[in-house]
Amino acid sequence: TTLKQVTENISILAETINSQLFFLCYNQILSDYKLEKVTSNYCLMSLGKQGGNELNYSSDIDLLLIYDNEESFGQTTPLYYYEIINECTKLFVKKSTEFTELGNLYRVDFRLRPDGNAAPIARTLLDTMNYYESRGEQWEKQMLIKLSYIGGSKELFSRFQSFVHTYVYSSSMQGSPLETINVMKKNIEKHYNDSQNVKTTIGGIRDIEFSVQALQLLNGGKFKILRTGNTIEALENLHSLNLISQHEYETFVNAYIFYRKIEHYLQLMNNLQTHTLPANVQVQLQLSYFLKYSNYKNLIAEFNNSRKKVRAIFNSIINPGKNNSANVSPTESHINFLDPKRANKNLEFLEFGSGLITQKNFDSKTTLLFQKIKPLLLQLLKRSISPDTILNNYVKIVQVYKYIAILYKELQNEKFHKGFIRICEYSQYSINLMLNSPTLVEDLISRKVFVKNIPARFADSKIENILLMLSIQYTLNLIDHSKLSANLTAFITFVIQKRYAEEEINLTIFIAGLGSFGVQDMTLKSDLDLIVVTNDISKHENIQEVFQIFLSKIRRELKPIEVDFRLRPEGKSSPLVWDINNYKIYLQKRAGIWEYQSLIKSRFVCGDKILYKSFQNIVKSNAQSLPKKLIRDNVKEMHKKITTSNLGFGIPALNIKSSLGGLVTVDYIVTYLYLIYNFENTMFRETKTKKILLQKIVQEIPSSGKILENYNLLKSVLLKIQLAFDTNKTVIPSESLKLNLLNDWMKFEKSKLIEKNILEVFKTNFELYNKILREY
Numbered sequence: 001t002t003l004k005q006v007t008e009n010i011s012i013l014a015e016t017i018n019s020q021l022f023f024l025c026y027n028q029i030l031s032d033y034k035l036e037k038v039t040s041n042y043c044l045m046s047l048g049k050q051g052g053n054e055l056n057y058s059s060d061i062d063l064l065l066i067y068d069n070e071e072s073f074g075q076t077t078p079l080y081y082y083e084i085i086n087e088c089t090k091l092f093v094k095k096s097t098e099f100t101e102l103g104n105l106y107r108v109d110f111r112l113r114p115d116g117n118a119a120p121i122a123r124t125l126l127d128t129m130n131y132y133e134s135r136g137e138q139w140e141k142q143m144l145i146k147l148s149y150i151g152g153s154k155e156l157f158s159r160f161q162s163f164v165h166t167y168v169y170s171s172s173m174q175g176s177p178l179e180t181i182n183v184m185k186k187n188i189e190k191h192y193n194d195s196q197n198v199k200t201t202i203g204g205i206r207d208i209e210f211s212v213q214a215l216q217l218l219n220g221g222k223f224k225i226l227r228t229g230n231t232i233e234a235l236e237n238l239h240s241l242n243l244i245s246q247h248e249y250e251t252f253v254n255a256y257i258f259y260r261k262i263e264h265y266l267q268l269m270n271n272l273q274t275h276t277l278p279a280n281v282q283v284q285l286q287l288s289y290f291l292k293y294s295n296y297k298n299l300i301a302e303f304n305n306s307r308k309k310v311r312a313i314f315n316s317i318i319n320p321g322k323n324n325s326a327n328v329s330p331t332e333s334h335i336n337f338l339d340p341k342r343a344n345k346n347l348e349f350l351e352f353g354s355g356l357i358t359q360k361n362f363d364s365k366t367t368l369l370f371q372k373i374k375p376l377l378l379q380l381l382k383r384s385i386s387p388d389t390i391l392n393n394y395v396k397i398v399q400v401y402k403y404i405a406i407l408y409k410e411l412q413n414e415k416f417h418k419g420f421i422r423i424c425e426y427s428q429y430s431i432n433l434m435l436n437s438p439t440l441v442e443d444l445i446s447r448k449v450f451v452k453n454i455p456a457r458f459a460d461s462k463i464e465n466i467l468l469m470l471s472i473q474y475t476l477n478l479i480d481h482s483k484l485s486a487n488l489t490a491f492i493t494f495v496i497q498k499r500y501a502e503e504e505i506n507l508t509i510f511i512a513g514l515g516s517f518g519v520q521d522m523t524l525k526s527d528l529d530l531i532v533v534t535n536d537i538s539k540h541e542n543i544q545e546v547f548q549i550f551l552s553k554i555r556r557e558l559k560p561i562e563v564d565f566r567l568r569p570e571g572k573s574s575p576l577v578w579d580i581n582n583y584k585i586y587l588q589k590r591a592g593i594w595e596y597q598s599l600i601k602s603r604f605v606c607g608d609k610i611l612y613k614s615f616q617n618i619v620k621s622n623a624q625s626l627p628k629k630l631i632r633d634n635v636k637e638m639h640k641k642i643t644t645s646n647l648g649f650g651i652p653a654l655n656i657k658s659s660l661g662g663l664v665t666v667d668y669i670v671t672y673l674y675l676i677y678n679f680e681n682t683m684f685r686e687t688k689t690k691k692i693l694l695q696k697i698v699q700e701i702p703s704s705g706k707i708l709e710n711y712n713l714l715k716s717v718l719l720k721i722q723l724a725f726d727t728n729k730t731v732i733p734s735e736s737l738k739l740n741l742l743n744d745w746m747k748f749e750k751s752k753l754i755e756k757n758i759l760e761v762f763k764t765n766f767e768l769y770n771k772i773l774r775e776y
Contacts, residue, residue: 003232003257003260003261003264004054004230004232004233006264007049007053007054007055007056007260008053008054010055010056010057011049011050011052011053011054011055012053014050014055014061014106015046015050015148015150017105017106018044018046018061018063018096018106018108018150018151019044019150019151020151021092021095021096021105022044022088022092022150022151022152023151023152025088025089025091025092025095026042026084026088028088028091029084029087029088029091030084032087033074033079033084034074035073035074035079035084037073038073038081038084039069039071040067040068040069040070040071040073040081041067041068041152041153041155041156042065042066042067042068042085042122042152042153042156043065043066043067043149043151043152043153043154043156043157043160044063044064044065044150044151044152045063045064045065045066045147045148045149045150045157045160046061046062046063046064046146046147046148046149046150047062047063047064047112047143047144047146047147047148048060048061048062048112048143048146049062049146050062050063050148050150051146051147051148051229052146052148052228052229052230052231053148053229053230054229054230054231054232054260056260056263056264056267057264057267057268058267058274060106060107060108060109061106061107061108061109062109062110062111062112063108063109063110063150064110064112064113064147065085065089065110065113065121065122066122066123066124066125066128066156066160067081067082067085067122067123067124067125067156068124068125068153068156069081069124070082070124072548072552078548079572082120082122083572085121085122086120086121086122089110089121089122092108093108093110096108112143114128114131114132114136115131115727115728116727116729117729118727118728118729118730119728125156125159125160128160129160129163129167130436132144132163132167133167134396134432134435134436135428135432135435135726136167138177138180138181139180141167141168141177141217142177142181142210142213142217144164144167144168145168145213145216145217145220145227145228145229146229147160147161147164147229148229149161165220165227168217168220169216169217169220169221169227170221177213177214177217177218178214178218178317178318178319180339181210181213181214181318182318182319196276196277197275197276197277198259198262198263198275198276198277198303199259199263199275200275201307202307202311203255203306203307203308203309203310203311203314204259204307204310205256205259205260205263205275207310207311207314208231208252208255208256208259208310208314209231210314210318211252211313211314211317211318212231212234212235212238212252214317214318215238215243215244215317216234216238219238219241219243223237223241225237225240225241226238226241231256232253232256232257235249235252235253235256236249248313251306251309251310251313252310252313254306255306255307255309255310258291258302258303258306259306261290261291262277262287262291262303263275265286265287265290265291266278266287269283269286277300277303281296284296284299287299334382335378335381335382335387336382336387337387337388337391338388339388342388342392343387343388343391346391346392346394346395347374347391349395349398350370350374350394350395350398351367351370351371351374352367353366353367353404362404363405365405366404366405366408369405369408369409369412370408372408372412373408373411373412373417376414376417376418377394377417377421380418380421384421384425385425385740385741385744386425386737386740386741389424389425389428389741390421390424390425391424393423393424393425393428393431394420394421394424396431396435397424397431397434397435397441400434400435400438400441401438401441401445402438406445407441407445410445416447419476420444422475422476423444423472423475423476425741426475426720426723426724426741426745427471427472427475427723427724428723428724428725428726429471429524429722429723429724429726430468430471430472430475430723431726432726433464433467433468433471434468437464440464440465440468443465443468443469444468444472448465448469449468449469449472449473450472450473450478451469454466454469454470454487454491455487455490455491455494457469458490458491458494461491462557463491463495463557463558463559463560463561466487466488466491467488467524470484470487470488470524471524471723474719474723475723480716481523481712481715481716481719482520482689482691484523484524484719485516485520485521485522485523486520486689488522488524489513489517489520489522492517492528492558492561493513493605493606495554495557495558496511496530496554496605496606497605497606499550499553499554499557500550500606500607501606503546503550503553505546505550507534507540507543507546508534508535508536508608508611509532509533509534509535509543509577509607509608509611510532510533510604510605510606510607510608510609510611510612510615511530511531511532511605511606511607512530512531512533512602512603512604512605512612512615513528513529513530513602513603513605514529514530514531514567514598514599514601514602514603515527515528515529515567515598515601516529516601516690517529517530517603518601518602518603519601519603519689519690519693520689520690520691521689521690521715523715523718523719523722524719524722524723525722525727525728526561527561527562527563527564528558528561528562528563528564529564529565529566529567529598530563530564530565530605531565531567531568531578531602532547532565532568532576532577532578533577533578533579533580533583533611533612533615534577534578534579534580534611535579535580535608535611536579536581537577537578537579537582538579540577543577544575544576544577547576547577548576551563551565551576567595567598569582569583569586569590569591569595570586580611580614580615580618583615583618584618584622587618587619587622588622591622592634593626593630593631593634593635593638593675594634594638596619596622596623596626596671596675597635597668597671597672597675599619599623600623600670600671600674600675601671602616602619623675626675628676631672631675631676632672632773635668635671635672635773636773638668639664639665639668639769642658642664643658643659643660643662643664643665653731653732653734654731654732654755654758654759654762655730655731655732656714656717656718656721656730656731656732656758657718657730658730659762660762660766661761661762661763661764661765661766661769662714662762662765663711663714663715663718665762665765665766665769666694666707666710666711666714666765668769669697669704669707669765669768669769669772670690670693670694670697672772672773672776673697673700673701673772673776674693676776677700677776690711691708694707694708694711695708701772701776703768703771704768704772706764706768707765707768710761710764710765713757713758713761714758714761716746717732717742717746717754717758718730720742720745720746721733721742724738724741724742724745725738732754732755732758739754739755742754
C-alpha cells in the first residue's frame with residue numbers, strides 16, 4: 001500500500017464521519033427548537049491535509065462553513081439561520097473533540113475562516129466571496145487550493161468552488177505569490193527554528209508544499225489539472241506539463257514520502273500531532289527499523305541529504321536569487337517596501353492604469369494629474385512605517401472608484417491627500433467599508449465624512465455612512481473614543497426610534513439598551529444588546545410576532561452591527577418580549593448577579609417612559625436587597641472565569657478586554673461598586689455613560705485615581721487595533737509589523753513599549769480590583 005493510498009483512506013474515513021456527525025448535530029438542533037421547514041442550506045468544507053486527501057493519523061481537521069441565505073425560522077421564538085448553524089457547530093465541535101473512555105474522534109478547527117477566531121463561525125456565500133475579493137490575503141489563496149467538500153449542499157459547494165477557482169487561479173494575478181510565500185517561509189523558520197522538525201525545518205515538508213503551491217498559483221489559471229489539493233498528485237501533474245524537471249519531481253516525491261512516513265510512525269507511536277524526530281534512543285531504533293535503515297545514523301544522513309536537495313529546488317522556484325529592488329524604478333528604490341515588485345506595479349497602475357487586475361489604461365489627462373500628486377505620495381511612503389499597506393489600499397480605492405481623474409484632482413489638496421494616506425495606513429476598517437460599498441468613496445471625496453455636527457447628518461445617512469464618518473474622524477484625530485461612542489450610540493438610538501415611530505406600535509412597552517450601548521461605551525465592532533418589556537403581555541396577543549418583524553427590520557438597517565436580545569431572562573430560548581411582572585418574579589427568584597450587572601447599564605431607547613421608570617425601580621429594589629457577600633462571591637467567580645479563559649497554553653496574549661486587569665476588570669470594578677453602593681443613584685441616571693460612572697468612583701474612592709486614565713488608554717488601544725486591522729480580535733498583535741504600526745499611532749518608540757505600558761495598566765487595575773473587593 002502506497003502513502004497516497006493510506007492518506008486517502010484516512011481522509012475518506014474522516015470525511016464520512018465528520019459529514020455524518022455534522023448532519024446529526026444539525027438535525028438535533030432543528031429538533032431541539034422544533035423547526036421543521038428550514039429552507040436555507042449549509043455547506044461544510046475541508047482545507048489543509050483533509051482537503052488534499054492526505055490526512056495523517058493524528059492531524060487536525062481544518063474546516064470552513066458557509067450557508068446560502070439569512071432567514072428566520074419558527075414561530076414562537078424564531079431563530080435566524082446563522083443562530084441555527086452556530087448552535088449546530090458548537091455541538092459538532094463538542095462531540096468531535098470531547099474525550100470519552102474510548103478516546104475522541106477528531107480535533108476539528110474553524111480558525112482558517114475569514115477573519116479567524118474572532119469572526120462568526122459561518123458566513124453567507126455572498127459575504128464569504130466579498131471577504132476574499134476585497135481583503136483576502138495571499139496565504140488564503142494557498143489555503144483555498146486544498147478546498148474540498150465534506151457535507152451539506154453540493155450545489156452550494158459547486159458555486160463556491162467556481163468562485164474559488166477564479167479567485168485563486170486568476171490569470172492576471174495582483175503581484176507574484178513568490179515574494180509572499182518566501183516571507184511566510186522565513187517567518188516560519190524564524191519562529192520554529194528546529195532542524196529536527198520534518199514539517200517546518202529548512203528543506204522539510206513546508207518547502208515542498210510551498211513550492212508546489214507557488215507553481216499551482218502561477219500556472220493553475222492556464223492548466224486546470226493543477227487545481228488539486230493533493231501534493232503528490234500536483235507534483236505528478238507539474239511533471240507531466242514539464243513545469244518541473246525529472247530530477248525535481250523525483251527529489252520532491254521521494255523526500256515528501258520519506259518525511260510523511262516519519263510523521264506517521266511518530267504519530268502512531270504516541271497518538272499525538274508531532275513532527276519532531278525522536279530524542280529517545282529506543283524510539284530512534286524503532287523508527288530506523290520501521291523505515292528499513294540499518295541504524296539511526298544512516299536515517300539522519302538521508303534526512304539531512306533530502307533537506308539539502310529540497311531546499312536547493314525551493315530556492316530555485318521561490319527565491320531564485322534575483323535582486324528584487326532592480327524591478328523598482330530609481331525614484332522609488334529608496335522606499336523600504338517589503339514587496340518591491342508589487343509596489344512598482346502598483347505605482348505603474350496609479351500612473352497609467354496598467355499592471356494590475358483592472359486594465360483601465362488611463363488617458364493622458366489622468367496620468368498628468370497623478371504625476372502632480374506622485375511626489376507627495378512618494379515622500380510620505382518614504383516616512384511611513386508600512387508603505388506597502390498604504391500603496392495597496394491606495395490602489396484598491398482607485399480601482400473601485402469610477403471617476404479616477406476627479407479623485408486625483410481632489411488629492412492635489414495637500415491636507416486632503418495626507419489625510420487619505422493616513423487612512424490607507426492606519427484604518428483598514430475604513431478602507432474595507434469603501435471597498436464593500438464603493439459609493440462611500442464619494443462621502444470621502446465630497447468631504448461629507450468631515451462634518452463636525454454628526455447628528456445633523458443622521459436623517460439622510462445609513463449605518464455605513466456613519467461608520468465611515470466616525471472611523472475616519474477617529475483615524476485623523478478629529479474625535480476621541482468617547483465622541484465616537486456617543487455619536488454611534490446616538491445614531492443607533494435614532495434608527496430604532498425612527499423605525500418604532502414608523503411601525504406605529506400601539507402597545508405599552510419600552511425598549512432599553514444594555515451593555516456598551518447602554519452606557520455609550522461602544523466601539524465600531526460592538527454588538528447591540530436590547531431588551532423589550534411590556535405592562536401586561538396577556539393583553540397583547542401578537543406582541544411576539546410584532547417584535548420579531550421589528551427586530552428583522554432593525555437588523556437589516558443596522559448591519560453589520562449585530563443586534564441581540566440574548567441578555568433577556570433565560571436567554572434566547574425565552575420569548576423576545578417580557579411582561580414586567582414576570583420580569584419582577586424572575587429577578588426575585590432566578591436572576592444571577594451577572595444579570596444585575598448588565599441591568600446597571602440599562603438606558604431607555606423608546607416606548608413608554610413611565611413603564612421604564614417602574615422597571616428601574618424594580619431592579620433597584622431587588623439589587624438593594626442582595627447580600628453583599630453574595631455579590632462579592634459571584635463577582636469574584638465570574639471575573640475569574642472570564643479572565644482566566646483567555647490564558648490558553650504557554651505565554652498568554654495581552655488581551656485588552658479579558659486579560660487580568662483589562663477592560664473586563666474595569667467593568668467588574670464599576671458594576672460591583674454600583675451594586676454595593678449605588679452612589680447617589682448615579683446608576684439610574686438617564687444620561688449615564690461609562691465615563692460618568694468612572695468619574696463618580698474616582699470621587700468616592702481616592703485610591704482609584706488612575707482607573708479613568710487606564711480605561712481611556714485601554715479603550716484607545718482597542719479602537720486602534722480594530723481600525724488598523726479591521727478585526728474583532730482584542731489582543732495586542734504579536735507580529736512586529738503590526739506592533740510597530742500600533743506604536744507609531746500611539747506615539748510609543750519601541751515595539752516593547754506598548755506591551756510594557758499595557759502590562760503596567762493591567763497590574764494597576766488588578767491591584768485596585770483586589771483592593772476594592774477586600775475593603776468594600
